[in-house]
Amino acid sequence: xxxxxxxxxxxxxxxxxxxxxxxxxxxxxxxxxxxxxxxxxxxxxxxxxxxxxxxxxxxxxxxxxxxxxxxxxxxxxxxxxxxxxxxxxxxxxxxxxxxxxxxxxxxxxxxxxxxxxxxxxxxxxxxxxxxxxxxxxxxxxxxxxxxxxxxxxxxxxxxxxxxxxxxxxxxxxxxxxxxxxxxxxxxxxxxxxxxxxxxxxxxxxxxxxxxxxxxxxxxxxxxxxxxxxxxxxxxxxxxxxxxxxxxxxxxxxxxxxxxxxxxxxxxxxxxxxxxxxxxxxxxxxxxxxxxxxxxxxxxxxxxxxxxxxxxxxxxxxxxxxxxxxxxxxxxxxxxxxxxxxxxxxxxxxxxxxxxxxxxxxxxxxxxxxxxxxxxxxxxxxxxxxxxxxxxxxxxxxxxxxxxxxxxxxxxxxxxxxxxxxxxxx
Ligand code: HAM
Numbered sequence: 001x002x003x004x005x006x007x008x009x010x011x012x013x014x015x016x017x018x019x020x021x022x023x024x025x026x027x028x029x030x031x032x033x034x035x036x037x038x039x040x041x042x043x044x045x046x047x048x049x050x051x052x053x054x055x056x057x058x059x060x061x062x063x064x065x066x067x068x069x070x071x072x073x074x075x076x077x078x079x080x081x082x083x084x085x086x087x088x089x090x091x092x093x094x095x096x097x098x099x100x101x102x103x104x105x106x107x108x109x110x111x112x113x114x115x116x117x118x119x120x121x122x123x124x125x126x127x128x129x130x131x132x133x134x135x136x137x138x139x140x141x142x143x144x145x146x147x148x149x150x151x152x153x154x155x156x157x158x159x160x161x162x163x164x165x166x167x168x169x170x171x172x173x174x175x176x177x178x179x180x181x182x183x184x185x186x187x188x189x190x191x192x193x194x195x196x197x198x199x200x201x202x203x204x205x206x207x208x209x210x211x212x213x214x215x216x217x218x219x220x221x222x223x224x225x226x227x228x229x230x231x232x233x234x235x236x237x238x239x240x241x242x243x244x245x246x247x248x249x250x251x252x253x254x255x256x257x258x259x260x261x262x263x264x265x266x267x268x269x270x271x272x273x274x275x276x277x278x279x280x281x282x283x284x285x286x287x288x289x290x291x292x293x294x295x296x297x298x299x300x301x302x303x304x305x306x307x308x309x310x311x312x313x314x315x316x317x318x319x320x321x322x323x324x325x326x327x328x329x330x331x332x333x334x335x336x337x338x339x340x341x342x343x344x345x346x347x348x349x350x351x352x353x354x355x356x357x358x359x360x361x362x363x364x365x366x367x368x369x370x371x372x373x374x375x376x377x378x379x380x381x382x383x384x385x386x387x388x389x390x391x392x393x394x395x396x397x398x399x400x401x402x403x404x405x406x407x408x409x410x411x412x413x414x415x416x417x418x419x420x421x422x423x424x425x
Pocket of ligand 1: 080081082083112114119120121122123124125126128129130258259279280281282283284301302303304305306307308309
């Protein structure tokens with residue numbers, strides 16, 4: 001029987017990888033400009049790392065982790081997110097020693113045993129950035145400006161930035177009690193999960209998708225009315241930075257995020273183009289986490305972008321082909337085929353994507369292939385062209401044709417590609 005991939009795990013196929021590579025290259029370019037350096041952490045970590053950082057009561061830790069026991073009986077887990085691992089690496093490698101302020105990014109797969117659906121997978125990919133050692137609010141603004149700039153570079157200007165403040169542990173406790181009281185008066189109309197959540201983690205009720213719960217929380221008190229003066233000042237300065245930088249945002253006091261480590265600034269980038277999975281990216285401040293994992297008491301902020309969702313948005317908005325060979329060379333007859341083989345090899349060695357047919361094929365079949373692979377141009381060379389020393393160069397978009405000298409052909413083609421002469425890119 002044919003073996004298929006595990007449910008919720010998917011191949012990223014050759015027709016998709018060009019777009020993935022382009023997104024990754026643009027992300028690396030933006031991170032570089034903002035002074036972020038790459039870090040690569042293992043996919044497997046001790047289970048305890050995630051339960052202590054993300055929170056025992058969260059959906060991720062309580063039901064979505066891929067956990068196994070190694071031969072020594074230790075629990076190990078495929079990472080469901082990157083932040084915990086990057087914090088562990090910051091502590092373990094004493095990355096704070098020379099300078100506590102460290103700006104790190106990482107790109108790679110994450111694993112969550114969720115119910116697969118459109119935009120939701122069990123293995124998915126994230127682009128993460130984490131900024132350690134600064135309490136903000138300038139660094140909060142910096143990280144938000146950076147992510148919005150990346151979306152802009154990727155041509156995604158219709159996404160909506162939601163921001164909120166979750167306060168600090170002190171003022172959040174006051175709000176939590178208030179919310180718990182509000183929910184307990186209405187517990188009869190809450191779903192079963194939320195009745196439980198209302199007790200141990202009432203803020204989580206804001207995330208419930210059940211209609212009756214959504215209705216209840218629409219009247220719930222706002223955390224922004226409860227945060228302390230310091231947290232309020234932090235949030236207002238952040239907004240000032242964002243306003244001055246021309247960043248548009250929506251203040252969403254019900255934005256709570258699904259991980260326990262957040263404090264103060266939280267944000268999410270949402271879209272209405274992906275159905276139920278409307279969050280393309282999420283992040284926020286997690287000032288207590290480094291200390292909680294036995295590191296020094298340094299603050300931090302960061303974000304994670306869902307790669308699959310990002311790619312789906314781009315595919316949906318720009319129909320751009322990222323994978324077009326610069327040229328297809330069609331040789332007709334044994335001599336021309338050999339010549340073509342040599343020219344294609346030389347072009348490829350010069351870094352130009354060039355294609356050809358391996359076996360002998362007629363002109364029609366070769367042009368069909370040039371079309372199918374999306375070649376920008378085609379060179380046609382048969383016996384007559386070899387004699388005259390001039391091949392035919394066809395623009396595959398406009399179908400314009402012109403002659404091109406076969407002496408020094410490779411250099412001639414490189415010049416045409418570099419100058420973009422006579423061809424639409
Ligand atoms: P998160 O909100 O759990 O945050 O995930 C970030 C993004 O990853 C989401 O907005 C979504 O686009 C994508 N994502 C999450 N789960 C799935 C899934 N099952 N399938 C496809 N995409 C998914 C975090 O993970 C935090 N560590 C972000 C962060 C970094 N906060 C501070 N630093």
